Amino acid sequence: MEKEAAPYRQIVAQFEKSYGRLPDIVVAAPGRVNLIGEHTDYNEGYVLPVAIDRHILIAAGPRKGRKVSLRALNLGEEDAFSLDEIDRGERGWSNYGRGVAWEMERAGHRLQGMEAVIWGDLPMKAGLGSSAALEVAIAYSFHLLSDLEIEPLQLALLCQRAENGFVGVQCGLMDQITSALGEEDHALLIDCHSLDRQLIPVPPEVDIVIADTGRRRGLLDSQYNLRRQECLEGARLLGVPSLCSLSPKELAERRSDLPPTIYRRVRHAVTENQRTLEAAGALRGNLEAFGRLMYDSHHSLRQDYEVSCPELNILVEAARKVSGVYGSRLTGAGFGGCTISLVAREAVPEFQARVAKEYEKATAKKPPIYVCRPAQGVREVSRCR
Numbered sequence: 001m002e003k004e005a006a007p008y009r010q011i012v013a014q015f016e017k018s019y020g021r022l023p024d025i026v027v028a029a030p031g032r033v034n035l036i037g038e039h040t041d042y043n044e045g046y047v048l049p050v051a052i053d054r055h056i057l058i059a060a061g062p063r064k065g066r067k068v069s070l071r072a073l074n075l076g077e078e079d080a081f082s083l084d085e086i087d088r089g090e091r092g093w094s095n096y097g098r099g100v101a102w103e104m105e106r107a108g109h110r111l112q113g114m115e116a117v118i119w120g121d122l123p124m125k126a127g128l129g130s131s132a133a134l135e136v137a138i139a140y141s142f143h144l145l146s147d148l149e150i151e152p153l154q155l156a157l158l159c160q161r162a163e164n165g166f167v168g169v170q171c172g173l174m175d176q177i178t179s180a181l182g183e184e185d186h187a188l189l190i191d192c193h194s195l196d197r198q199l200i201p202v203p204p205e206v207d208i209v210i211a212d213t214g215r216r217r218g219l220l221d222s223q224y225n226l227r228r229q230e231c232l233e234g235a236r237l238l239g240v241p242s243l244c245s246l247s248p249k250e251l252a253e254r255r256s257d258l259p260p261t262i263y264r265r266v267r268h269a270v271t272e273n274q275r276t277l278e279a280a281g282a283l284r285g286n287l288e289a290f291g292r293l294m295y296d297s298h299h300s301l302r303q304d305y306e307v308s309c310p311e312l313n314i315l316v317e318a319a320r321k322v323s324g325v326y327g328s329r330l331t332g333a334g335f336g337g338c339t340i341s342l343v344a345r346e347a348v349p350e351f352q353a354r355v356a357k358e359y360e361k362a363t364a365k366k367p368p369i370y371v372c373r374p375a376q377g378v379r380e381v382s383r384c385r
């Protein structure tokens, strides 16, 4: 998102219209797409996401005192609250801003009142990390306007705590870390136990293609929290601190210690962790192997973890038939949302035409398809004053 881009000019104009002055800052926080490593973050395993070139943009300025006003342009809604008394908001989205402010204050950061407008080109509830991007963009705006010094990783951890404690979704860390720390042209291998990170170049000859089922389900009203509990139960029964500390072989030996459903959940987490490490190696030069691991991941999410749905399966099967597609799988939490496919650049037009056609034939809906490149994590696009 550059200063010259139309969304940037529009958000500055909208701020001026709302508050009668220019904003002090404009920040952009990217969404994310996960290449592989699904539902492993809260099991303290590996994930391999990229930040994408679709963002939440915020134009903001300080406001005297401790009042905060946030206007969501995409929704045509506004939220206002006081930093001295942060209670739960009535609108779903307002709890992201309130939760982030609450966590930052709780961590000892004294925040300055703020006026802001928010706009995004990230589809919401589509499994592309829009909630995390919103949290990170708000936290970063507070951080800049209140002259704080918070490391990006700490900012991501604050945002995750806001989502767990205030919004009520027991999400892991992947989305917030990626939105805060992603790098252009790279995927981020994150060890969710130690929080160590490694940048892995995404080969220039492939594109990351996201296909959207159009089916929406937020994490609060899906079985996301239930899956997390099932994993905790598995770890408790096996007497391990977290599921990803087990190898597939160790798990196979302990099969009889678990009820069948919990065993399948655990098997997904343990094998997905293994696949993610292998995939990180394969991304450096063996895209065929990488693609096979993506299909295996989808199969495991569908059969063992049971977070796929017919629409996602149709998109994956349609992608599989296009030559030049290395691999395809559901991405994010599942229950609807998007698939991600790794596609040789020259095969992208064919992918767009054939996958859209097959999906439309099966569901009578056209799937939006986004071709993405890995983008930089949260940043200040410009300081206007």
Ligand code: GLA
Pocket (backbone or CB within 6 Å): 034, 037, 038, 039, 040, 041, 042, 127, 129, 171, 172, 173, 174, 175, 332, 333
């Ligand atoms: C959501 C959560 C993440 C992660 C994924 C599944 O995106 O926010 O923390 O658990 O689901 O991999």
